[in-house]
Amino acid sequence: MIFSNFTLGAVLLAGGLFLAMLACLEIGRRIGVRRAARDGEAARAGAGVVDGAVFALLGLLIAFTFSGAAARFDQRRALIVEEANAIGTAYLRLDLLPATAREELRESFRRYVDARLAVYRAVPDMVAVDAALAHAAKLQEEIWSKSVAASAGSQATVLLLPALNQMIDITTTRTMAGQTHPPLVLFALLSGLALLGALLAGHAMSGSRERNWLHMATFAFALAGAVYVIVDMEYPRVGLIRVDSFDQVLFDLRQGMR
Secondary structure: OOOOOHHHHHHHHHHHHHHHHHHHHHHHHHHHHHHHHHHHHHHOOOOOHHHHHHHHHHHHHHHHHHHHHHHHHHHHHHHHHHHHHHHHHHHHHHHHHHHHHHHHHHHHHHHHHHHHHHHHOOOOOHHHHHHHHHHHHHHHHHHHHHHHHOOOOHHHHHHHHHHHHHHHHHHHHHHHHHOOOOEEEEEEEEHHHHHHHHHHHHHHHHHOOOHHHHHHHHHHHHHHHHHOOOOOOOOOOOOOOHHHHHHHHHHHHHHHOO
């Protein structure tokens, strides 16, 4: 597996968040120690309500973003299978066409599947991705026009053209699904709440004379790890959590088109 620039960036982001939370934990602890020395027991009055509200909001936001990322990840995997099924159905229905047009269209289908696979092999080079998408779109037009001409006036029109239409539509669905992500402000809010939570957690730990590094590191690592997994799952073609294995259904389909 290639350790991509995206993966490196995501790891650096999570590492930076981890260190920033450790710093916030220490800052919160020092603030708590100073307040306790000045105000005594009154320093913690009402703090539990604020802590509970912030941590509840943080937990809710993590659950929301993780659930959304997981749902989109599953959708992208399902769309790969759906596209393979749509192409396979349309390819089989070429048998309804006259023999003179059938083999030419089959060859166009083979080139089309190759073009669709090339789109996702090209990631993260977006220039190459756009070129591969344009090539696949051109082949779609070619397949459609040839199929319309070959099936004109025959019963094949009723079965073949709807299957082709579905095959073409799924490419747009997959393209848009790959570009659907939460707004960046949501990740900024998540990171900000994580830092605020670390500040409050450090303040709550100020009652101890010694720093509890185990709890501090565990808190920071858990939140930074959650943010990393969410971000990585949102981009399953360039991170460590990937959908590439599901491309095998398209490879298998291509192999069956001999």
